[in-house]
Amino acid sequence: MSAPPTPHPNADHRVDQAHPGFFTPRVILKALLLFLLINLVFVLVYPLDAVGGLSVYNRLVPGRVRLPYGDDPSRAYTLSLFSLEAMFSSHEIDAVPKAADEYRVLLIGDSSTWGYLLPPGQTLAAYLNQTTLTLPDNRHVRAYNLGYPVMSLTKDLLLLSQGMRYQPDMVIWLVTLESFPLDKQLYPPLLLHNPEAVRELIAEYDLPLDTNDPGFINAGPLGRTIIGSRRTLADWLRLQFYGMLWAATGIDQYIPASFTPRMEDLPPDENFHELEPPHLNFDQLAIDVLQAGQQAVGQVPLVIINEPMFISQGENSHIRYNYYYPRWAYDDYRLLMAESSAANGWRYLDLWDAIPASEFTNSAVHMSSSGTAQLADLLCEVILANAVDLP
16 A cells, blocks of 8 residues: 655645735735724723723832823823823822821812922922921821813812722812803813713712713714724823833923913903803802712812912903903802802802912913912911811
């Protein structure tokens, strides 16, 4: 019986040569099927929150002292992104559990709280920490900057709800009238890119906001794929890369050598959004969002601060306090806040004129380093007066 023929050493090669169009389509088909399978798993699992929680910050490099925000990454070593998990994972508050002797204070607010035109060491939280304030029970006050630019109480509420995971002992919420109009509530991009989280807040606290706001950016089936999520994934990766540069330089905001100062001479009009004089009403402002904040903190003391603002002495200052506010609107706002606080038992302090006009920089709410330090001294008194469970 004869032995079976020995395979030619180049048999596979001869097959490929005999069918030159067979190998390449087969590889492409396999790669396509594998890509579709990976995308299907990604859609089902949708691991963006888990990815956002992975961070070089607080591990390989220090955590940031304020939430990442910026539009000039090459000079500021930061960027604006929309993943709440990635933002908080990059922050110093995510570093270690709260120490037994720490009295943790969260600062919530707009760009003035965040520290626009101020380096990290000259923000409100930084100055509070530099006071080394100690309570009568020997706990050391440690402030965390959870302020974030763009004025909206609902944006503040979203960040407050995230911040409550970190066991604060007190929350200080700095507000101003520009954050109250209903048309401002869903305006910030951070909210528009997190529609599900915002809808949960609206439903939980029965807020007078539209859960189907046309500005919401909803991730449909394609948006939940890897390709649809590429912007979020790319931003997360860039934030990790900038962490090395942030750690080396301490720079997280580009501060120009000069800027246009806040407006002193004002236009002779009484406009405030689409609201008209002579009076503001409760239903024109998102005061319900403040009440939602009271519910969100539970038993943790929440102190609401009407933040300081620039008061003009220039042309038409008898009509307007500053670029943002006609006098009629701001005066009514202060009355409504006082009435709401008294009726609801809120901890509220009106510091609207507490800082000299000379300490405001490029807007009616952004303060200089000196003005911010003055406000920090006032907040030390607020913390001592409102801390609970002290001997």
